[in-house]
Amino acid sequence: MQSDFDTSDCYTIEGKLALPYTYFAGRVGSRFITTLRDQHKIMGVRCAACDTVFVPPRQTCERCLGDLTDSWCEVGSRGRVVNFTVVRYPDRHLPRPVPFVLAMILLEGADTPIVHLLEGIPPEQVAVDMAVEAVFAETTTNTIRDIDHFKPCDA
């Protein structure tokens, strides 16, 4: 672009991508979400070949390629923080006003941590290895947010 480019009479127009979707959660995902929603239980799947408990569950082990469809196991609604960040940039897709904590939480009995909101504690007091527990949502969204957030376990 030449620096002397004449921008007189040049204009921009406003646009927006906004397209409502309906996503199928899959058979495994559907059961995970309905169990979470209706029973407040968090379910994973165990791959017998590599002895890994995956949360969220999935139909196939990416490592062993085995079918995990009926390999359900319940994991705890408590766990510990293995990693976290503090989101401080406001944006429209974010679920909370900033700052808020996104933590990787390893639930009891699971081998793969999930990323979720950690609340009920100032961000500067969050620490790795902190024990946390799920707070279930009062109204369903049919997503992982049927856990509304995690909070530190009561001492």
Place this chain on the structure above:
Amino acid sequence: MARRVGICAVAQTTYQRDKWHERFQGMALEVLEPLLAQTGLDFSEDKGIGMSISVSDDIFDARTISDNGMTDVLGAHMRCEEKIAQEGIQALYYGLAAIQGGHVDTALVLGHCKESQGQSRNMVTHMAFDPFYTRPVGLDFTAAAGLQAQAYADRSDVGDTHLADIVARAGRMAQLNPATPEAPVLTREEVLASPMLADPIRAHHAYPVSDGAVGMILAAEETALAICDHPVWITGVGNCMDSFFLGDRDLASNFALKQAAARAYQRAGIDQPRDRFDVVEVSDQFAYQQPMWMEGLGLVDEGCGGAWIAGGGPDAMNVNRSGGMLAGNPLILGGLVRAAEVALQLMGLAGERQVADARRGLAHGVMGPAGQFHSVAILERD
């Protein structure tokens, strides 16, 4: 033995915060014309460019099949046209495969992106996540990088001062690169004083939003030598896709990058990569990634990125002489620009940032949250 494939011409626009008065087709034309002029190629059926490979992203462009608005600029009407919707260095891989496979003798690679068009780059990368488990908690590439930066900080010697020095150096390097006229020149203290974005990532640790386009001409050896005085040979490429869920990965392990690098080194016949490259360009979207990726490439001892920064390693190893992504490239073009920069160095066309007698270089690209997908390309000149 597959035939050699060379990069015969390189062109790029400047990378700037908001090219509001230029359409992406216009940016692409600004790249195409010098590519044709440098090589003397055209789009004629018999001796012209054999295929056109574009790089673009539907959500950044806000139109699906984002290449269909580009065909006239790419010379692709009624011709062989392909699109890479991954990170742009995949177009290099694609063109290499098409030429080595004997489908064509020449390929045009041309990527564009206007990050400024969307209100928020984070809203674009948020759409890379699934709608059940990860989007509902607000993940985007910046938050994912925050988690990886924290994991890396816990396992390496890289601290806040090292990160500030990386950003300050990127600004200094970018002053010698005419493609990055707006790259921020910052002191260590200014970086250290910038607010946290996603701890431990500070605002100045993040690559700037930018608009721009980059392209190159690839050709089989015989054609390359006929149209170019100094072709740069693609001698090894490798990539690797890690797990989708962040929790399925060890975020500080560099698993996918090590795999990608090993594949590229093996193909290039490189046993020990240390000291084998005259120039290295890594896609440092966030400051912590420069030492982390260097460790993953096997060019810096694991966990020692901080000592490498403090000891002047980036200058000694000619890493990101262009300024890197911290000087500003659109997300989807990062690796393709890295390859273009290495090619310019090996061609001796890098101007004030030229490294003397550069013969072999490495270009790295990354896409997906927290380095999910890595690509490595080894480039050499005769």
